[in-house]
Amino acid sequence: MTEIQDLPEGCITAILSRTTPVDAGRFSLTSKTFRSAADSDAVWNQFLPSDSNFIASVVSQFPSLANAPTKKALYLALSDRPIIIDNGHKSFQLDRKNGKLSYILAARSLTIIWSGHDEEYWKWIDLPDSRFAEVAVLIDVCWFEIRGTINTIALSLNTDYAVYFVFKMVNARGFQNRPVELSIFEEGGHVSTKNVCLDPNVEDRPHDRVVGLQRPIVRSDGWLEIEMGEFFHSSTQNKEVHVNVLERGSQWKKGLFLEGIEVRPK
Numbered sequence: 001m002t003e004i005q006d007l008p009e010g011c012i013t014a015i016l017s018r019t020t021p022v023d024a025g026r027f028s029l030t031s032k033t034f035r036s037a038a039d040s041d042a043v044w045n046q047f048l049p050s051d052s053n054f055i056a057s058v059v060s061q062f063p064s065l066a067n068a069p070t071k072k073a074l075y076l077a078l079s080d081r082p083i084i085i086d087n088g089h090k091s092f093q094l095d096r097k098n099g100k101l102s103y104i105l106a107a108r109s110l111t112i113i114w115s116g117h118d119e120e121y122w123k124w125i126d127l128p129d130s131r132f133a134e135v136a137v138l139i140d141v142c143w144f145e146i147r148g149t150i151n152t153i154a155l156s157l158n159t160d161y162a163v164y165f166v167f168k169m170v171n172a173r174g175f176q177n178r179p180v181e182l183s184i185f186e187e188g189g190h191v192s193t194k195n196v197c198l199d200p201n202v203e204d205r206p207h208d209r210v211v212g213l214q215r216p217i218v219r220s221d222g223w224l225e226i227e228m229g230e231f232f233h234s235s236t237q238n239k240e241v242h243v244n245v246l247e248r249g250s251q252w253k254k255g256l257f258l259e260g261i262e263v264r265p266k
């Protein structure tokens with residue numbers, strides 16, 4: 001019986017292209033033949049997103065990506081850090097383990113009620129630890145409403161996605177005992193709604209309206225995030241997923257810094 005390591009390199013390449021980046025890395029340690037096959041463009045081209053036009057468009061905007069010597073090098077570069085696209089309104093990144101696409105919709109791409117009036121309610125600033133050129137800072141509102149839309153055509157097929165509200169709080173007020181409603185609605189699907197507490201420092205007290213509600217967690221980049229909901233992307237049709245953050249109470253709020261809304265594989 002022929003052992004797998006005795007197969008022609010072309011056969012090994014075909015086999016590895018149907019695995020995952022993690023598997024290819026493991027097999028590359030077994031022999032020189034496997035290493036050659038596992039590093040080949042034929043394998044890593046299969047791990048890159050299937051929309052070659054999208055990848056070509058991204059690569060053309062960044063010289064460092066255009067100079068990637070191999071498909072493996074390009075894959076690693078796209079998974080190493082977020083890539084800012086759409087005139088600074090969005091970032092995307094590949095999951096290094098499986099090549100799935102994730103995105104963050106920048107605050108500038110979202111509909112923020114009262115942000116278009118003047119700096120009495122919201123203002124835009126440059127924050128050094130943000131990936132985007134601007135973040136939205138909540139100055140003072142009682143009607144807190146943020147809406148966004150995600151087109152599924154750019155996402156990875158047959159993938160469970162979760163949506164996250166990404167923000168910070170500095171000297172914040174008005175969120176301590178005010179549940180905030182998070183909702184997500186996929187076109188043609190059902191509406192998923194839940195109440196959460198956005199203030200990570202609030203302790204549960206009897207009779208508080210936020211007792212037992214989900215709280216945000218700290219991300220590896222230092223920002224806070226809280227999951228808004230999830231959906232399964234299985235259609236090649238372009239659908240829209242609508243995401244909303246809402247609190248319409250009479251209590252005035254301030255001190256929230258909004259980076260955006262992230263969509264990433266579960």
